[in-house]
Amino acid sequence: MRPSPRQVARSATAAAAVAVLAILAACSAAPRAPQPQPPSGPGYRLTEWAPSSSFVVRVHPSAGSLTDEVMAAAAEVTARSGITFVLGPPAPTPAPDLVGSTPEITVVVGTYCSAGAIGCAEMWGQWGFTPEERHVIRDVRLSVVPAMLDDAATRRAVLLHELGHAVGLDHHSETFEGQHQVMNPYVEPTMSQYRSGDDAGLAATGTRARPATDPAAALLQLFGATPPAARRLP
Numbered sequence: 001m002r003p004s005p006r007q008v009a010r011s012a013t014a015a016a017a018v019a020v021l022a023i024l025a026a027c028s029a030a031p032r033a034p035q036p037q038p039p040s041g042p043g044y045r046l047t048e049w050a051p052s053s054s055f056v057v058r059v060h061p062s063a064g065s066l067t068d069e070v071m072a073a074a075a076e077v078t079a080r081s082g083i084t085f086v087l088g089p090p091a092p093t094p095a096p097d098l099v100g101s102t103p104e105i106t107v108v109v110g111t112y113c114s115a116g117a118i119g120c121a122e123m124w125g126q127w128g129f130t131p132e133e134r135h136v137i138r139d140v141r142l143s144v145v146p147a148m149l150d151d152a153a154t155r156r157a158v159l160l161h162e163l164g165h166a167v168g169l170d171h172h173s174e175t176f177e178g179q180h181q182v183m184n185p186y187v188e189p190t191m192s193q194y195r196s197g198d199d200a201g202l203a204a205t206g207t208r209a210r211p212a213t214d215p216a217a218a219l220l221q222l223f224g225a226t227p228p229a230a231r232r233l234p
């Protein structure tokens with residue numbers, strides 16, 4: 001785990017359990033086009049991508065022991081956002097296959113995150129990652145690093161945090177109503193439940209969820225009648 005200024009400020013005991021989370025958006029280096037501004041509000045920030053209204057969760061055998069915890073955390077997301085999760089068959093590979101039209105979250109345990117991170121959510125799309133296309137993310141890989149498997153409280157916090165990313169929440173570093181939010185980049189084992197800013201963010205992202213099987217509709221929803229990416233749609 002990577003030391004951070006915040007960790008330095010904490011007690012040694014707390015610092016040992018605090019680690020950085022990372023979000024990896026597989027974006028191209030293409031110059032940014034004018035974008036709809038992702039809405040934010042007190043206590044939360046949203047990312048640029050429109051979440052699916054439902055996901056199939058596919059747990060890779062490396063993360064099989066986490067299945068119940070993943071679905072329990074997912075239920076917390078559903079309760080706040082309306083975005084639903086259904087447990088599907090195990091993932092045969094540790095990477096989303098982008099086969100078929102169903103948005104999937106592939107859950108893996110492994111060293112797929114950037115150095116120092118204990119978990120990450122990577123967004124996978126089917127058309128590439130032009131600025132427009134980045135708004136329509138289909139599959140997500142949710143990774144937890146093996147070192148975190150021993151601590152249930154941290155696992156819970158990591159799963160809540162990464163699922164927040166999966167449905168479109170960005171990091172929110174500031175305190176809100178006196179607390180760090182689960183979407184703070186630095187997870188704490190006491191984050192066993194979403195906090196007030198997270199709750200508001202999940203409600204907000206739920207309102208812009210797109211039909212699970214219709215990414216084209218998501219582009220229309222985001223850009224209006226003449227979406228800039230329309231030329232690229234199959």
Ligand SMILES: [Zn+2]
Pocket residue numbers: 021022023161165171184185
């Ligand atoms: Zn994060």
